[in-house]
Amino acid sequence: MYAVITGISFVVLFGVIFWSTTRFMRHQIDDSVSSEIDEIRAGARGKSPEEIEVLVRGLAKHSSGFVYLLQDPFGVVRAGNLPSLQPKLGIREWDAPSSGSDARYAAIRGLGVSLAGDYLFVGWSTHQLHDMEKMVVGTFVWGFAASIALALAGGFVMSGRLLRKIQSISDTSRDIVETDLSRRIPLSSARDEFDNLSASVNGMLDRIQALMSDLRQVTTDIAHDMRTPLTRLRQRLELAQHSEAGADSLRLALASTVREIDAILEIFAALLRIAQMESGARSSNYKRVDLTEVMSTVAELYRPSAEDRQQALTEHLAPGATVVGDRELLLQLFANLTENAILHAPPGARIELATEQSRSGAQVIVADNGSGIPADMREKVLQRFFRLEKSRTTPGNGLGLSLAAAIVKLHDATMTFSDNQPGLRVTVSFAHHG
Ligand SMILES: Nc1ncnc2c1ncn2[C@@H]1O[C@H](COP(=O)(O)OP(=O)(O)OP(=O)(O)O)[C@@H](O)[C@H]1O
Numbered sequence: 168m169y170a171v172i173t174g175i176s177f178v179v180l181f182g183v184i185f186w187s188t189t190r191f192m193r194h195q196i197d198d199s200v201s202s203e204i205d206e207i208r209a210g211a212r213g214k215s216p217e218e219i220e221v222l223v224r225g226l227a228k229h230s231s232g233f234v235y236l237l238q239d240p241f242g243v244v245r246a247g248n249l250p251s252l253q254p255k256l257g258i259r260e261w262d263a264p265s266s267g268s269d270a271r272y273a274a275i276r277g278l279g280v281s282l283a284g285d286y287l288f289v290g291w292s293t294h295q296l297h298d299m300e301k302m303v304v305g306t307f308v309w310g311f312a313a314s315i316a317l318a319l320a321g322g323f324v325m326s327g328r329l330l331r332k333i334q335s336i337s338d339t340s341r342d343i344v345e346t347d348l349s350r351r352i353p354l355s356s357a358r359d360e361f362d363n364l365s366a367s368v369n370g371m372l373d374r375i376q377a378l379m380s381d382l383r384q385v386t387t388d389i390a391h392d393m394r395t396p397l398t399r400l401r402q403r404l405e406l407a408q409h410s411e412a413g414a415d416s417l418r419l420a421l422a423s424t425v426r427e428i429d430a431i432l433e434i435f436a437a438l439l440r441i442a443q444m445e446s447g448a449r450s451s452n453y454k455r456v457d458l459t460e461v462m463s464t465v466a467e468l469y470r471p472s473a474e475d476r477q478q479a480l481t482e483h484l485a486p487g488a489t490v491v492g493d494r495e496l497l498l499q500l501f502a503n504l505t506e507n508a509i510l511h512a513p514p515g516a517r518i519e520l521a522t523e524q525s526r527s528g529a530q531v532i533v534a535d536n537g538s539g540i541p542a543d544m545r546e547k548v549l550q551r552f553f554r555l556e557k558s559r560t561t562p563g564n565g566l567g568l569s570l571a572a573a574i575v576k577l578h579d580a581t582m583t584f585s586d587n588q589p590g591l592r593v594t595v596s597f598a599h600h601g
């Protein structure tokens with residue numbers, strides 16, 4: 168391809184050079200021939216045919232490169248150094264040696280005119296012109312061959328290099344996908360585009376690996392966590408099957424079984440909601456939401472449960488804290504955090520809900536003075552079904568914070584856990600949305 172393009176441009180270049188140089192040389196011949204004719208015409212003015220014949224003969228004798236022919240209307244040569252010609256007027260050029268003529272006059276270009284009833288032709292050898300043409304053609308042929316060879320060799324080397332690199336990247340990535348997903352494409356020290364490509368592919372592999380391990384984790388977690396309630400359910404049903412109890416107590420047993428199935432269904436619903444949230448794009452439902460209003464709704468909803476546990480629920484709500492988001496989801500997020508504070512902090516604890524609006528955006532804080540979450544567990548509690556050891560006895564499935572994290576991510580917000588000394592302090596920060 169490269170060679171073809173080089174070849175075409177070379178041919179075009181040759182054509183232009185060849186055409187313009189030969190045209191220039193022909194022009195020069197034409198110019199000097201016609202000025203010579205003008206001079207003869209001037210010298211012949213008012214002279215007899217015999218005198219003109221003498222004039223031309225003299226010119227032909229001392230010729231400085233021109234060739235001359237003066238012949239009468241019957242084709243008889245009267246003077247000059249050319250054999251007789253067809254008396255054709257205008258520019259004429261020939262290459263073949265006319266029979267019997269001197270080889271010097273083989274290739275001629277010149278102008279034929281009529282002069283006092285006779286035919287006068289003055290020409291110039293095109294020998295030089297043809298030499299020039301030969302030289303240009305010769306140069307071109309060699310140059311063409313050399314440049315095509317260079318283009319072919321260069322193209323071969325370049326594309327070979329590119330193809331080898333691409334081939335190695337594609338081989339390695341195929342190998343990785345087929346065998347060991349934890350391997351990566353090695354980068355060269357060149358840090359060129361191919362390393363960029365390899366780095367992107369490696370990034371993709373990282374992401375795929377993370378997603379796959381997430382998936383594996385979630386699957387085992389679900390399988391594991393569903394076993395306990397299902398086993399319990401099975402035992403209860405088995406007991407009922409073999410019991411001698413009357414219809415009333417069996418009906419009671421069935422009622423509690425239905426409750427347990429409802430709880431399991433609820434877990435599935437929560438899992439589905441998290442999955443939906445994690446894969447979901449921003450919903451079209453996004454509006455400006457007043458966080459202060461959302462938090463007072465949360466406080467109102469949870470005040471009775473806090474009071475049941477003799478906990479003090481206080482609010483520090485700055486007016487005007489707003490974000491763009493989905494109100495229902497935000498309510499769910501802060502309800503989960505508040506519920507955690509109430510359930511996981513001991514009776515008599517203090518729980519604080521706060522909103523803040525700063526230059527950088529809005530913040531919501533849910534804090535308690537319970538036992539808190541140790542720093543090394545703060546990542547883990549976000550996983551599905553993960554619960555701290557001490558929460559074994561409190562009700563819950565370990566899904567509340569997973570859902571909260573998914574909602575936070577959907578709103579481009581961040582959720583950080585910190586030590587409330589003592590207790591847990593959860594800060595949700597929303598980026599400023601103009
Ligand atoms: N305010 C808190 N104080 C102490 N520990 C907490 C607090 N919030 C959460 N945790 C710990 O993090 C774990 C995970 O919380 P998460 O909300 O995900 O699940 P859950 O509350 O146990 O159950 P669910 O919310 O699904 O009903 C809890 O089991 C608890 O051990």
Ligand SMILES: [Mg+2]
Nearest residue numbers: 507563567568
């Ligand atoms: Mg919870």
